[in-house]
Amino acid sequence: MxxxxxxxxxxxxxxxxxxxRFISFLLCRCPRCGKDKVFPNSILNMGKFAETQYECxxxxxxxxxxxxxxxxxxxxxxxxxxxxxxxxxxVFNLLNLFDYAIAAIPIAIVILLPIIFRYSRMLMLYVxxxxxxxxxxxxxx
Numbered sequence: 001m002x003x004x005x006x007x008x009x010x011x012x013x014x015x016x017x018x019x020x021r022f023i024s025f026l027l028c029r030c031p032r033c034g035k036d037k038v039f040p041n042s043i044l045n046m047g048k049f050a051e052t053q054y055e056c057x058x059x060x061x062x063x064x065x066x067x068x069x070x071x072x073x074x075x076x077x078x079x080x081x082x083x084x085x086x087x088x089x090x091v092f093n094l095l096n097l098f099d100y101a102i103a104a105i106p107i108a109i110v111i112l113l114p115i116i117f118r119y120s121r122m123l124m125l126y127v128x129x130x131x132x133x134x135x136x137x138x139x140x141x
Contacts, residue, residue, distance in 0.1 A: 021126075028118060031125045032137060033059040038125065039118060049114045052121060063125060065133045072128060073120035080116050081109055 017034030024034035035058040041048040092101035130137045
């Protein structure tokens with residue numbers, strides 16, 4: 001047993017990420033292969049920033065394994081927004097500018113909504129998908 005290594009299945013060798021998984025997450029790339037973009041449009045395109053690809057063009061991972069899969073992203077969004085509110089409240093309080101927080105925090109959240117939306121979906125793909133849909137996630141295209 002000593003000195004043995006655990007090998008990945010042969011079909012997983014071609015699904016190696018071209019960069020660290022965390023960087024693939026930040027770049028909004030496929031959680032399985034890390035090559036294709038999850039979102040086809042720029043985050044600055046306010047009319048289309050929410051559009052999500054149907055599947056990865058490289059490894060054919062279906063980004064929505066069941067209807068309503070991304071409804072779970074609302075919980076991630078909520079957690080991220082609560083974190084922003086707490087962090088900004090503490091910062092404004094430490095700077096003795098808490099009176100301004102009432103206007104600044106909602107403005108910051110509105111400005112960050114496209115980012116919050118995208119990373120909530122990315123958390124669903126990187127955390128929930130492999131845990132709940134392991135068979136689909138790990139099968140070869």
